[in-house]
Amino acid sequence: MWQNLAKSLFGSANDRYVRSLDKLVARINGLEEQLEDFSDDELKAQTAKFRQKLEAGETLDDILPEAFATVREASKRVLGMRHFDVQMVGGIVLHRGEIAEMRTGEGKTLVATLATYLNAIEGKGVHVVTVNDYLAARDAEWMGQLHKFLGLTIGVIVPNLGEQQRREAYAADITYGTNNEFGFDYLRDNMKQERRQMVQRPFNFAIVDEVDSILIDEARTPLIISGPTEDKSELYIALDEIVKKLEPEYYETDEKAKSVQLTEDGVEEVEKRLIAAGLLETDNLYDIENTQVVHHLDQALRAVVMFKKDTDYIVKDDKVVIIDEFTGRMMDGRRWSNGLHQAAEAKEGVEIQPENQTMASITFQNYFRMYPKLSGMTGTAATEAAEFWDIYKLNVVEIPTNVPVQRVDEDDEFYKNTMDKFAAIARAIKEKNQTGQPVLVGTVSIEKSELLSNFLDKEGVKHAVLNARMHEQEAHIVAQAGRIGAVTIATNMAGRGTDIQLGGNVDFRIDDELGDMEDGPAKDREIERIKAEAAAERQRVKDAGGLFVLGTERHESRRIDNQLRGRSGRQGDPGLSRFYLCLEDDLLRIFGPDTLFAKMMNANLEDGEAIGSKWLSKAIETAQKKVEARNYEARKQVVEYDDVMNDQRKVIYEQRAEIMDSERVDDVVEEMRRDAINAIVAEACPPGSYPEQWNVAGLKERVEEVLGLAPDLDAWMEEDQVEPEIIEERLQEQAERVLAEKSANIDEPIWRRVEKSILLERLDHHWKEHLATLDALRQVVFLRAYAQKQPINEYKQEAFGLFQAMLDTLREDVTRVLLTSQFRAAAPPPPPRALPDLPEFLTGHIDPFTGEDDSNDGDGSSRQAGLFGTLAGSPVASTGSGGSQxxxxxxxxxxxxxxxxxxxxxxxxxxxxxxxx
Known part of the structure; x- marks a missing residue:
């Protein structure tokens, strides 16, 4: 009670923060008259003036009022749009590295130009991150006019660009692109052999558009670059034979999860058989050295015991083809990941295709946390404010609307079943359609869109159905969804880049109707006609009540529902929103069919009857909060595991960068050689032991294997006062002599390049193997929970040990290659005309725990991302019956x-x- 009273008197913390920016906005407004008198050339010269101020020691905050005022004036001249005061507030919030929550239609794209321009003046680069390629290209072209007018350079990153094109785009003052393109370019850069091959510059500042979609919804699965591994056919076949001979009492099955677990007796039996087959490096199955064998054993068990031929897969043309469990269709080209498909191929005796191995990976969380300054904007972030702060340390600031919102949000209506609900929806749409009020219907799947389309056909309501991801085509259709009598059905409709303007979008109408018409008086007349028609139609739509947004189902996340609602009531327009629910909805099934809620609904509702109350709406919101909390925990788990790898990734990538930047790496190679020799001697001659206890035979073998030397160790052992340190020094001297002889016949610059290339190649090889081991460890570490241990703590401990072991192996391997390989001088190759490109690797979003590929393969029903918030795909737009094409x-x-x-x-x-x- 006291909190509410204090808030009513003093406003919330958010209100007070926004009010505190009023003085800064007033300073910006005070410069407007002065800048209006500037000529275009004088306005353009402001950029050079600001750069001089920065060089003189002023900060970005010092020049912010003048810079923002300059952008506003340039926007008026170039785009014909003037920034509102609340947009200035949003720009300040973005510049300060916070999230600006602005309602749909408040002009977030224009807001971004303020912070983008200010931070680009330094010349360190600004990244504007969008949710799809269409928006990246559109914003770069649209807002790029403003930035180019002020003398800044613009780059855009889209798929299928060459390396040089990407390099030029990243060298620009402002670079537009998608989160996927930025992330994959970062990973690819850290797989290159020379600094000049890299395309990205050091990170500086990023503005993330639709920040909730990118940093929340898409953050469940990491970005992964993969490539084929070496052939492991023999391992798959050997494990398959062992598993097929394993009696059922040695394992327990879980049909629902399609998993198989060995019993205690099963572990002992399998250990015996693996040792007999020579597949274990130690006698204990669960030692860290056997991680990969355990992983592939688990997959072999699943393939043999749980996956049935002609049910889960078929064998066709000597290939294992997956069968979709829901549709029964063959899924040619799809493969199970994490070695499961190879296990099935071994089971059926067909040719085993190489497994794709992770070569580089990063989560969006860890990628975006590398930016020294990060900000974002969206229409819906407040519900996830806690996660934004916990993961990214980003504060969410709610920006007030330019004009008070007039939209009426009605209570949800509840029905007994889906058919009753859709019949009521069709009646409501027909009723609004007859009055001329435009209707936007949000569905959660293609199937639901088609079902509603059938109901509307029966009612005789003309409508358009959007189920696609061809963003440009959708943008044109959605832009006209506010015209008189328009009915638009969209799958997962969310605020993504295109406003629905009452009476229709004039610019889109001009493009659609006059796109082929030549400029001239005739076209000007047509443009004026369209503007007049749109203005008259806008008033008619307002009189009819504005846009009616109708949700056919509640989503798991309140943000998605708010995004749908936010399409109505832009810039003070009238509007209406209402959600229709029933007991068969996915979210309501969380309550369960036997709950008091379901019994009350069934007992008190007649067929076709609806009920609505604030209590029921509150209950739904509570359910959504629970689902949101569960999803947050899932994302948090991904981050926890990736944080372990991230610390190691930073070490490796920093080491690679140092190697690439160094003219010579002989000091690094020498230190590795010393460490390797020290480890070899310490293994055979443990500290504190006597010479008669030393493993001289093992030392000879290791010295020959790693160093390629054959010293007279027996003679050394007969000397008095022999010490491990003396043996180390002599081995070091011999190794240096061998290397000096090898390098004597090769020009020094060439020898330096040899050392560098060997160092990088071996580093990449062992890092890739380390990632594969960590992948396998993550798949099985949850079993430690049965021993009352925390899997994440076990993972951290094991991953640290594996990393140390990888570094030891790397030192030894680099030493071995340099000392045992034969080098000869050769004619230098002709200088390349262009930098070589990396080979084409597979890229995707792979769930690290299930191994499923979430790279937007399915339709809109499989993800929460909005209509404009997913990767480009094929167009599915229709009118009338609306069946998907x-x-x-x-x-x-x-x-x-x-x-x-x-x-x-x-x-x-x-x-x-x-x-x-």
């Missing part, structure tokens, strides 16, 4: 989903014509 001219051909689409678009098949295959 999935015409694929290549449907009769067997095409890998990761292969380039045969249509020549340059996209992967799964993101083009195979998007709905």
């Amino acid at each position: 999935t015409d694929d001219p290549f449907a009769d051909k067997i095409i890998s989903r990761n292969a380039p689409c045969p249509c020549g678009s340059g996209n992967k098949y799964k993101h083009c014509h195979g998007a709905h295959a």
